[in-house]
Amino acid sequence: MAIIKCPECNHEISDKAPVCPCCGAPIADHVVTCPECGKVYFSNQTECPQCHHLTGKEVAAQADVHTKPTNVHKNNRIIIMVVVAVALVVCGICYAFYHNAQSDKEQIAYEAAMASQDADVLQNYLAMYPNAPEEHVDSIQSHLEMLKAIDRDWTNAMVSGSKSAIERYLAEHPNSPFKSTAQHMIDSIDWSVASAAGNVESLEAYIESHPDGDYVEEANDAIKNLNTTTVQPEDKLLVAGVFNSFFQSLNARDEEALTSTTSPLMTKFLGKSNATRSDVVTFMHKIYKNGVSTMKWQPMDDYKISKKDIGSQKIEYTVVFSAKQTVTHDDGSTEDLQYRVNAKVSPEGLISEFNMVKILE
Known part of the structure; x- marks a missing residue:
């Protein structure tokens, strides 16, 4: 056994090795050493690639014998390369599908968060998609600040307890999540004023202002009672x-x-x-x-x-x-x-x- 250099990749290997462990080139019985310069080369070559020494008929005969295995080796390499290429393509496609799926999922979550009036929904989006597009993050944060402003204004209107403050809040925030509550509060305030006045005119004015109000039935009963007991x-x-x-x-x-x-x-x-x-x-x-x-x-x-x-x-x-x-x-x-x-x-x-x-x- 002797240590030679692989004629394909020039790595040191045993001359008894079936193939080069580095490049896969066949070695045992497939290489010869030039008697002139000591260069190792494949036996199917007719001359030394370094000094161009001819191998003679015997070398030519060996080249004929080993041509078929060499072609097989090349075919194997081609197959391996094709398989690797296909694997890479498949991996690329899978990654693309995964990336697109993640992108679609983020887009759906973004649109849902932007349509929501719940600050918790927006906070959850930011937590779940820390790597979301910058423009999406900016829009969510801006929307979140708007909701916080709505909450602050609503608290101030509630504390004041005045009809004008609540009406001003609704004018400034027509799509507020507290819109229904604010309308019910105005309805209650107007009913308190009308019932305290205790006359038909004020009760009829309440019904006209709040045809679907919470106290329309009570107002009609009060009007009926007043018409029954109040001298006209x-x-x-x-x-x-x-x-x-x-x-x-x-x-x-x-x-x-x-x-x-x-x-x-x-x-x-x-x-x-x-x-x-x-x-x-x-x-x-x-x-x-x-x-x-x-x-x-x-x-x-x-x-x-x-x-x-x-x-x-x-x-x-x-x-x-x-x-x-x-x-x-x-x-x-x-x-x-x-x-x-x-x-x-x-x-x-x-x-x-x-x-x-x-x-x-």
């Missing part, structure tokens, strides 16, 4: 008309007109319970004593009226007012008297109770 101008006209007709009938001594203003059965009439229309007519004749030529009753416009719902949306009126009586006697003398009247008017617009007392001067 039309209520006063109704009551005044009833008593004007009653006293005009007394002045005209018109029985039919007089009884048309009273209920068939009155709860009380001048202290008498369950009085009939006949009792009312008897009263009219009684006040026209002998010596009385004319009489003029005039209700004063000092009505104090209250309303009561007695069921099925039927309203009963309780009335207190003053009435003046001027009596003219046959001798031409006159007498003025004043009375305090306490009465009730039924849902049908008839006097259902009537009492009066003389006011002493």
